[in-house]
Amino acid sequence: MSPMLPHFSDIVWPDVASYWIGNACVPLCLLAGPHAFAPLDREDGAAVLDILIEDGRIARLAPAGAASADQRPRVDLRGRQAWPMLVDVHTHLDRGHTVVRSPNASGMFADALKATAADRLKWTHDDLVTRMDFGLRCAYAHGVSAIRTHLDSVPEQAERSWHAFRDMRAAWRDRVALQAVSLLPIDFFRGEWGDRLATLVAESGGILGAVTRAASAGGHGAPLDDLDALLDRLFGLAARYDLDIDLHVDESNDPKAAALPHVARAALRHGYQNRVTCGHCCSLAVQPDDQAERTLDLLAEARVAVVTLPTVNLYLQDRGGGRTPRWRGVTLVHEMRKRGIAVAAAGDNCRDCFYAYGDHDMIDTFRQAVRILHLDHPLAEAPALVGPAPATIAKLSDHGRIAAGGPARLIVFNARTLNEIVSRHHADRIVIDRGRRSGARVPDYSELWDDGVPAC
Numbered sequence: 361m362s363p364m365l366p367h368f369s370d371i372v373w374p375d376v377a378s379y380w381i382g383n384a385c386v387p388l389c390l391l392a393g394p395h396a397f398a399p400l401d402r403e404d405g406a407a408v409l410d411i412l413i414e415d416g417r418i419a420r421l422a423p424a425g426a427a428s429a430d431q432r433p434r435v436d437l438r439g440r441q442a443w444p445m446l447v448d449v450h451t452h453l454d455r456g457h458t459v460v461r462s463p464n465a466s467g468m469f470a471d472a473l474k475a476t477a478a479d480r481l482k483w484t485h486d487d488l489v490t491r492m493d494f495g496l497r498c499a500y501a502h503g504v505s506a507i508r509t510h511l512d513s514v515p516e517q518a519e520r521s522w523h524a525f526r527d528m529r530a531a532w533r534d535r536v537a538l539q540a541v542s543l544l545p546i547d548f549f550r551g552e553w554g555d556r557l558a559t560l561v562a563e564s565g566g567i568l569g570a571v572t573r574a575a576s577a578g579g580h581g582a583p584l585d586d587l588d589a590l591l592d593r594l595f596g597l598a599a600r601y602d603l604d605i606d607l608h609v610d611e612s613n614d615p616k617a618a619a620l621p622h623v624a625r626a627a628l629r630h631g632y633q634n635r636v637t638c639g640h641c642c643s644l645a646v647q648p649d650d651q652a653e654r655t656l657d658l659l660a661e662a663r664v665a666v667v668t669l670p671t672v673n674l675y676l677q678d679r680g681g682g683r684t685p686r687w688r689g690v691t692l693v694h695e696m697r698k699r700g701i702a703v704a705a706a707g708d709n710c711r712d713c714f715y716a717y718g719d720h721d722m723i724d725t726f727r728q729a730v731r732i733l734h735l736d737h738p739l740a741e742a743p744a745l746v747g748p749a750p751a752t753i754a755k756l757s758d759h760g761r762i763a764a765g766g767p768a769r770l771i772v773f774n775a776r777t778l779n780e781i782v783s784r785h786h787a788d789r790i791v792i793d794r795g796r797r798s799g800a801r802v803p804d805y806s807e808l809w810d811d812g813v814p815a816c
């Protein structure tokens with residue numbers, strides 16, 4: 361160990377249009393497209409590169425050493441890790457940061473639904489944009505460049521929430537790319553509201569979504585008797601407006617919750633391969649192996665993508681007051697990846713009654729996903745779940761990857777190895793947005809303290 365190495369906090373980032381980032385350690389799973397770089401080892405699957413930045417873009421990716429022959433300014437990372445800014449492909453910005461005013465009495469799913477319905481009465485335009493903006497500032501400061509949020513879209517709420525979303529999307533367009541998905545029990549698609557909602561989603565440039573269970577059942581139990589008909593209705597509306605689909609599916613530890621194969625068959629019936637995403641899919645992990653295998657075959661055939669929400673699953677699944685949970689709540693991520701099914705990890709709820717914690721930090725999601733899902737030994741492919749995989753699912757080709765010719769949007773860590781990234785929270789990470797060091801900081805909690813709750 362050399363006492364001469366400068367501390368990470370002493371790094372001065374070049375404030376010029378053209379410079380080199382020297383000796384950046386990049387996990388190869390985070391590079392776009394074919395490349396000729398060889399990994400240093402199996403555990404990290406990373407290579408040390410020199411990265412040329414020009415006018416906010418990555419002009420060149422070269423083997424380490426290329427920068428030293430060039431006269432341009434250079435910041436030497438000495439083998440520290442550089443990642444792309446990340447993509448959170450499943451969040452609920454409309455519910456976020458309500459945990460103080462609307463706590464979940466038990467931490468359980470059914471109480472979360474009740475508390476959300478009550479809190480929704482407070483969702484004015486001002487309230488929505490205040491909390492959504494707070495969440496976006498958290499995410500951006502942590503190095504997130506794109507977010508897909510679900511929006512509660514029951515009839516009395518939808519217009520207001522989609523209006524707030526459109527305002528936020530416009531305000532944030534240069535920092536965080538925003539997508540939105542309608543969220544409501546699929547039962548609502550039986551009637552006229554299905555048509556009206558599909559129109560609203562289409563006019564807003566959104567994605568059509570729903571929960572595949574009746575709200576009254578608390579998200580548990582067997583599929584609805586008319587689930588196939590409801591899916592046909594939803595897929596038909598999506599096709600009419602040329603909308604992609606993103607569904608909350610089988611967020612339950614009840615093996616009878618088995619809507620997932622119905623969704624895959626609907627995707628095949630409607631020619632919707634590569635256009636459907638399913639979040640959660642928890643019960644797949646508690647179904648008999650042969651049943652799960654058949655469902656995985658269907659997902660692969662229908663090219664349905666899956667998003668796992670490990671922190672929220674760990675929080676909500678298998679919870680029963682005073683009883684120790686027995687399972688982790690997550691779906692069959694390893695088995696899906698082996699079959700070539702697109703799988704991403706995402707953050708889901710943040711400081712609301714479905715999940716009391718969180719800060720819209722995809723590095724936190726990554727670190728917890730590694731532990732909860734055993735994405736290690738080796739760690740080499742794990743970062744793909746929070747960068748390239750969600751970017752592919754969201755069809756955002758300019759996000760979540762490091763690419764020659766792509767935008768210079770990076771996170772630099774005071775860590776040389778993935779082990780060091782997983783082991784610390786890295787609040788001191790450096791975010792580079794289009795070549796320049798970002799000065800964004802997480803918002804202060806005090807901004808949300810005017811909610812009538814007495815301070816401690």
Ligand SMILES: [Zn+2]
Pocket residue numbers: 450451452510608639708709
């Ligand atoms: Zn969700």
